[in-house]
Amino acid sequence: MIGHTVLRFEEVSSTNDRAKELLERPDADGLAVLALCQTKGRGRLGRSWFSPDSSGLYLSIILKRTFGGNAPMLLCPAASLAAALAVEKLSGPYVYIKWPNDLIVNGKKVGGILIEQIGGAYIAGIGINLNTDPSGFPEDIKGKATSLMAESGKIWDRDVFMKEYFALFDHLLSKLSGGAGGEILEMIKARSFTIGKIVDVSDGGRSFHGEAVGFEGDGSLLLNASDGKMINVKSGEIK
Numbered sequence: 001m002i003g004h005t006v007l008r009f010e011e012v013s014s015t016n017d018r019a020k021e022l023l024e025r026p027d028a029d030g031l032a033v034l035a036l037c038q039t040k041g042r043g044r045l046g047r048s049w050f051s052p053d054s055s056g057l058y059l060s061i062i063l064k065r066t067f068g069g070n071a072p073m074l075l076c077p078a079a080s081l082a083a084a085l086a087v088e089k090l091s092g093p094y095v096y097i098k099w100p101n102d103l104i105v106n107g108k109k110v111g112g113i114l115i116e117q118i119g120g121a122y123i124a125g126i127g128i129n130l131n132t133d134p135s136g137f138p139e140d141i142k143g144k145a146t147s148l149m150a151e152s153g154k155i156w157d158r159d160v161f162m163k164e165y166f167a168l169f170d171h172l173l174s175k176l177s178g179g180a181g182g183e184i185l186e187m188i189k190a191r192s193f194t195i196g197k198i199v200d201v202s203d204g205g206r207s208f209h210g211e212a213v214g215f216e217g218d219g220s221l222l223l224n225a226s227d228g229k230m231i232n233v234k235s236g237e238i239k
């Protein structure tokens, strides 16, 4: 059961790092780490995650179980979809998912997912700006980031949100284990901020330009490139 135990901290460097230290616990699978503040919150590729005190959700969930087939690659879509569904279940705004891991409300980033693999275990990091005041965002994300409070006009209760998230993520993980990853991708496609758009994608070394047309079974992005070729981008960034 996801969230069977929640370890709460006032301040950590990163909840993913704290979770990493707990992997050997016998009850590690499903265990969650929650912090009120992160001093070194992380995004992908060494980027930082702005984590001011008490205003956001900074959560990591340990998954120490066997996933077959494409399921490990679909953890990020499942974790993102659970967040979008939790927001809406709690009468929040509609959440788009920008491939591969951004949660978008009204065109701005409200949250992000960071999946890390350590040996045979995974840590799902979930960062969501619940009650963050947009005027406090650092310059580099001001205008590009938002919070649920700013978009909905109400205060979001961290514990209520987390409980909803656990139930939804648990449900989606059961789907993944049952081989229904395609269903998750269909649901992501329906709320994708990416599909149907002309985009520039970089996957580290290379850049591509074209129309994002769909997903492969492993969650990679299918791009109808400007030179007419169909390209499969495993992971990367939409510019």
Ligand code: BT5
Pocket: 013, 014, 015, 016, 017, 038, 040, 041, 042, 043, 044, 045, 047, 048, 049, 050, 051, 057, 058, 059, 060, 101, 102, 109, 110, 111, 112, 113, 114, 125, 126, 127, 128, 129, 140, 141, 144, 145, 146
């Ligand atoms: C992400 O990375 O979007 C994944 C963020 C995951 C954060 C959670 S918090 C709990 C757990 N513990 C951690 O240490 N991390 C996870 P990425 O796609 O690389 O996006 C990072 C970029 O988003 C930054 O370079 C900024 O441009 C932007 N950004 C940083 N903080 C933000 C915030 N609070 N709200 C919106 N955008 C932000």
